[in-house]
Amino acid sequence: MAERTLSIIKPDATRRNLTGKINAKFEDAGLRIVAQKRLQLTKAQAEAFYGVHKERPFFNDLCAFMISGPVVVQVLQGDNAVAKNRDVMGATNPANAAAGTIRKEFAESIEANSVHGSDSAENAAVEIAFFFAGTEIVG
Ligand code: RTP
Numbered sequence: 001m002a003e004r005t006l007s008i009i010k011p012d013a014t015r016r017n018l019t020g021k022i023n024a025k026f027e028d029a030g031l032r033i034v035a036q037k038r039l040q041l042t043k044a045q046a047e048a049f050y051g052v053h054k055e056r057p058f059f060n061d062l063c064a065f066m067i068s069g070p071v072v073v074q075v076l077q078g079d080n081a082v083a084k085n086r087d088v089m090g091a092t093n094p095a096n097a098a099a100g101t102i103r104k105e106f107a108e109s110i111e112a113n114s115v116h117g118s119d120s121a122e123n124a125a126v127e128i129a130f131f132f133a134g135t136e137i138v139g
C-alpha cells in the first residue's frame with residue numbers, strides 16, 4: 001500500500017555533506033522524495049517535534065544536537081514507506097545497525113545517528129503536518 005513517512009537528515013549528516021548519499025539510499029530502496037527542504041530548527045521547534053521524548057534522559061541533549069546545524073526534512077512515499085524507511089535507516093544505535101543501512105555506514109553515535117524516520121503511519125501523518133503544507137508535497 002502506498003504510504004508516506006517523515007524523514008529528517010540530521011545535523012551530523014548535513015555537516016559532512018552526506019545528503020546526496022543518504023537520498024540515494026532512499027531512492028535505491030524504492031522510496032520517492034515527494035517533498036524536501038533544508039531548515040535550521042529553533043529550540044522551540046526541536047522541543048515540540050520531540051515532545052514524546054520529553055521525559056527521557058536524552059531529551060535535552062537530543063534537542064541541542066538537532067539545532068546544532070541544518071537539517072533536511074523530507075516526505076518519502078512508497079509501498080510500506082514507514083517500515084521500508086526504518087529498514088533503510090537501520091537500528092538507532094549504529095553499533096547494532098545492519099550492514100548497508102544508513103546508520104551503519106554514516107552514523108557517528110546513538111545520538112548523532114544521521115536520520116530520523118517516523119515510527120508509525122499515525123505518527124507520520126502528524127510529523128509530516130508539523131513541517132509541510134499539503135501544497136508542498138507533490139506525489
Ligand atoms: P528517530 O526517532 O530519530 O527516527 O530514531 P529512533 O526511533 O530509532 O529512536 P528513538 O528511540 O525515537 O530516539 C530518538 C532519537 O534520540 C536519540 N537518542 N539518543 N543517548 C541516547 O541514549 C539516545 N537514545 C536515543 C537518537 O538521535 C534517536 O534517533
Ligand code: MG
Nearest residue numbers: 116117118119
Ligand atoms: Mg523514534
